[in-house]
Amino acid sequence: MNSQQSNKLAVISAVINASIIGLSFLFMKSALQSADPFTALAYRFILSFLVLSIPVALGWIKIDLRGKSLRPILGMAILYPTLFFALQAFGLQHASSAEGGILYAFTPVLTVLFAGYFLKERTTLKQKLAIALSVFGVLFVVIMKGTKLDMSHLAGIILLFLSVLSFSGYSVFARKLTGQFRPIELTYIMMAIGSVAFGAMALIQHGMNGTMEQLIQPLSISSFWIAILYLGLLSSLMSLLLQTYTLSKMEASKMSVFSNLATVVSMIGGVLVFGEQITIYDILGSVMIIIGVIGTLIWGKRKTEQAESLNTNSHAVTPPSQVRANQ
Template sequence: MERWKGMLYLFGAFTLAGTSVITAWLLNGKLGAFTITAISLLLALMILVPMRLQALVRTLRRRAGTNWRQLLLQAVFGMFLFRMFMLFGLSHTSAAEAGIITGATPAITVVLASLVLKERVNRFSLLGIASTVSGIILIQGLFSQDYSFTVQHLIGNVLVLCAASSESVFNILSRMSSTKNDGRSQQPVDPVVQTTLVSAIAFLLCLIPAGFEHPLRSLAGIAWEEWLALIWYGPFVTALAFVFWYAGIRRCDASTAAAFSGMMPFTALVLSVVLLGQRAGVEQWAGGLLVAGGMVLIGVNQKRIGGERNIGKSGLNLNTAKRT
């Protein structure tokens, strides 16, 4: 039951995360990248801090130095670098392509989970990774007859790919933190409190560079549509999505999170076509199908591993019963 809860939380987290691509595209060019991140985090903190103020104070009193390092790394990769790469990347590529390229997150997460967490990778995972990489190459239009190399476009896609990589590193860091806490039998940190701490650290990281973007003057010049986008980017994409994420990752392993991260590119692609009126060409849709196929293969792999684990546990219980 807990695992199903975790998967439901992860579904919500990555669906909301997919809307960040559209929100960032709407705000891009109206405000500086660091200003967008700082204001959205501030709006999120205005909701999160009052919500769990007492629990936040208790957590601050008992956190050790190692935990602070983990929170700092999560803030750097999960919020700061992810948003910087995404916002700068969207200056050179479309929201539709950016949404598809974030589909590389599952493959990168599986590779990191194998190297860092020693999670098993079988042929389904390898096929999923190969499918994802092929899809990303196809999205670039390298095999099109009328293909023309555009440095700016390529730079934009590479930056979005860096954002996907940052998201994958964040996934692994979160799982490592959850596993260490379980191993030490520590009381798990409330997801809202953990989101608050990580958001506060990321906010502090953005303050100085945002100051060079003349934020007050920029904010005074935006319309109500941009303010609505900032509000969505803060309390929903930041606060709610990360609360769902921390609630889900403590119940599921990194490979399960990798499979559900496929909701991010799917949501971004659909919204970019429906809301923004952007068009995706045949090669982009074909690349998207390959990326989606990679996510399905990775998800099938996780389901098989989960079944094998259950069988192993049943066998272990049976052997124990025989011995007794």
Template sequence: MSTARTRTTATAVASNAEAAPAERASGSAWVTTQFVLAGVVWGASFLFMKVALEGISPAQVAWTRIILGALTLGALVLLRREKMSRSLVVWAHLTVLGLTFCVIPFLLFSWAQQHVTSGVASIFNATTPIMTAIMAWLVFRVEKLRLLQILGIGVGVLGVVVIMAPWQGLAFDGSLVAELAILGATASYGFSLAYMRRFVSNTGMSALAFTFGYIAMAGVVMALLTPFLVLTPVRLDAGIVVSLLLLGCLGTGFAYVWSQNSVRAWGPTRASTVTYITPVVGVVLGILILGETVSWNEPVGALVVFLGILLAQDRVRIGRRNDEGTDAAASVPRQR
């Protein structure tokens, strides 16, 4: 009997050992799928905004996407009976995130896309990891950067200069101001990501509940601003309505949850590489659907920005370190 039990136990242990890698692989594949979907949806969001602006104002675009995103996530929270935090401090932080991660950048992006192509907007959006590194290093002091990482920030800034092409002459017209507005939006994103790490890294809420929390607070802010921002005439057609639904329900709803799941599974550094996907999707859709054109300096500048991101995120190794074991351990995604 003892031998039989031992064999049964050994078989069960072996089965569990075999199942665990399969479960991890399945979970990793699902996270990867969400990561790619978020990149594709966010890349397409620049097209959705451009189409929506043909019939409604920039403020109305931002208002609509936030309200639709909050309603979509709110319905999911109710269906899944997610637990929300009861801490007033947490909700105060979520309100800050609602402003800096949604309200401010959405308004800036929507206004800027009146003056620049959707492709250019998506390329500038790729500066978000550079902005995040700056905020985490200089503002919140949650990261210490090595010299090579600081060099990466400088390379990223150089890439932005290449995209803006100052040798063509800088006139403070709508295009230049719009590009600066987009950089303000990505700086706001960077602030928000560093703020999350500093103040709300562990709220006890799921990714869905946490994401709904700050988008809901952004919705409250927009609802209060309704009389001042959105009570202007609109012209709607099928294309505009579909674009707004996709921008709100997908781009400001599901995609934010997918991204949060990636952050929790892989960590913020690896998850932020979603910015490699969005400009490609944004540029391709702009060319194919809107007939936009791309100047040589824009993709070249984007490549320089990507190099800066790799350096700033410490993904480029020059020489070999003595603490290889430490580096290898640090490269393993941390489950949160």
């Protein structure tokens, strides 16, 4: 597969991932009507791990970890999914989901900063402007709906911001680890860690509160099963696999801007599922987000092509006549 086909697949992967994440907000909202956050997350990741374990056990998917250190993956898994979802769950107990949307919009900005420092990824001025336009599009949609950061929710806002930092850090370290592990290997290990971490959190929480029956109660509700099947199979398993694949082919700074497409998809889902009204602000914000994503891709592609051209020229064989002229 040539680099052009690989880049196209990475873009398709990133768009599908953003679509899955955008709709996941609707399904998570449904799941939380029947269970607390830790219980929902526990079922979500346990289901993901069990489903992925079936083809692994049958030998259809090969997981080869011989001679590979798992320590970097454990560190990355602490950031995502463990810290990201845990901080998000606690944060949303003290702040609104709309405030979380404002903070989540800054993910591309933080990822660019982290990727520049840790991975030495460089972005052009035009790319930075495109990313800024996409971020502004998200903020425009949320703020024009009358949402703002309420400082009385300071504890929740801090936790939500830390969750965004966790996701940005994960994007950078996952990009680094894709050279050592295949996307399926990273996904499998992280699903295992997520299922253990959130399963333990749910058990500890209900054990301390004396509410162990609430761990089983949601399983009798059909809407909870529908939500968990989507969240477990698509929003956790497929999404993480798509993220790791995309990061193996695309810079972390470039991939992060796709996260803002989730806002557009969530907006469309709200209209189709809940009959929410779409406003001119939603349309304008969506246009800014999409233009920002396209701009990041186009200017990033030109930068890559220029770098490849320079690299090719630097390795070109010098003609004998030029050698003699230089002597």
